[in-house]
Amino acid sequence: MRKVTYSMNVSLDGYIVGPDGGFEWTPPHADVFRFWIDEIRGVDVHLLGRRLYETMLYWETAEASSLDEAEREWASLWNPLPKVVFSTTLTDVQGHARLASGSPAEEIERLRAEPGEGEIAIGGATLAAQAAASDLIDEYRAMVYPVLVGGGIPFFPRADQRVDLTLAETRTFSSGVVYLDYRVARRP
Secondary structure, three states, X not given: OOOEEEEEEEEOOOEEEOOOOOOOOOOOXXXXXXXXXXXXXXXXXXEEEHHHHHHHHHHHHOOHXXXXXXXXXXXXXXXXXXXXXXXXXXXXXXXXXXXXXXXXXXXXXXXXXXXXXXEEEEEOHHHHHHHHHOOOOXXXXXXXXXXXXXXXXXXXXXXXXXXXXXXXXXXXXXXXXXXXXXXXXXXX
16 A cells, blocks of 8 residues: 655744744755655655645746756656645646545545555645544654744644654754654554
8 A cells, every 4th residue: 555654844843834934944955955856756646735735836837947956856856746736725726736626535545546656745734634633644754954933833733642653764964954754653
């Protein structure tokens, strides 16, 4: 069965955006950006909430001549990647994206039934919270930035359920960013 992963940049105090809605504290350090390029190669489909989809539209419209070599490589992997966008306000999407026709649980179950070996990646805290409530996330991947932002949108869903995790990987980057990959410990 294809695994579902939730990956985001996050502040040390646990937020993906600060209280003002900004995330300027997540500059794309070269080594971190290279890591994300390598990670996206293992993804078959990316599920996004509206806000993250709109942020990532940059890559669909950026002029190749304005991008450096690593950014062009990212765009060449990101743009053709199938995306499913969850939104109650959008009526259409661009590129290789489609609007979700069902709930996150319905879409994930449908995608898991399709052939493929790559990951089903989730981006966006609200969407991840819905998937987590249905126990559909297999791995939580946090790129932890050395900053405290004091509030905003939390990385982890606020739920009344306990989720046991097993450390799968850590990596420290020269910028002080730390990558943490935890697998959900499923009971047999």
